Amino acid sequence: MFAFVIRALTFIVSAALGLILADLLLEGFHIHWNDWWGFVLAVLIFALIQSVLAPLVSRLTRRHAPALLGGIGILSTFISIVIVVLIPGAGIGISQPLAWIVAPLIVWIVTAVATWLVPPLFIKDDRRDARRA
Template structure:
């Protein structure tokens, strides 16, 4: 259970970092302070639900898309997050493409590095206690 909560926290942190980096780099991506938490939560929930769904659909109907599942689910999650007013706004096709790439890259790297840091340390403490 603790491991699940750590992974959920890591996912929320990487989603927040991805959105912040995209907003920092791209002037067409606006993340309002008042809607930041809403945008992060909506993005994270949408991403966690959409990724397995899109993976299954691609596996069944378009196997050539399997490599781009993360990008597709990130784009759709960003799209859903923009539907909630006062949080995230992205204008222009280049901004959509770049925001998708940036958020995907940050969340992918964070999802790979942060568990190594937090979960490995926890596993080391558990083995020392035994």
């Protein structure tokens, strides 16, 4: 249970950081900071959609288009961003075509690096310790 909570928190925080970084770096990507609750809602919805879409897209891709397996994370990130942008009051807007392409890349890179680096800092792998003994 502890590992699940750490992974979930890591993904939510990294999604927020990725969206903030996209807001800072991309002219056409906007977080509406005057409504902070909208941003929190956007992050939570994004994380939920992403966690549901990633396995689904992976399964569909593996079955119908195995050559696309490497792009699953970026594709599910893009779909999650599209859905969050379309939700009224979610606090995120995209106004330029380049931002539609680059924002998912930024968010995907931040979440991928965070979910790769952070959980091992907090989650002890008992199997690795058993092999050392």
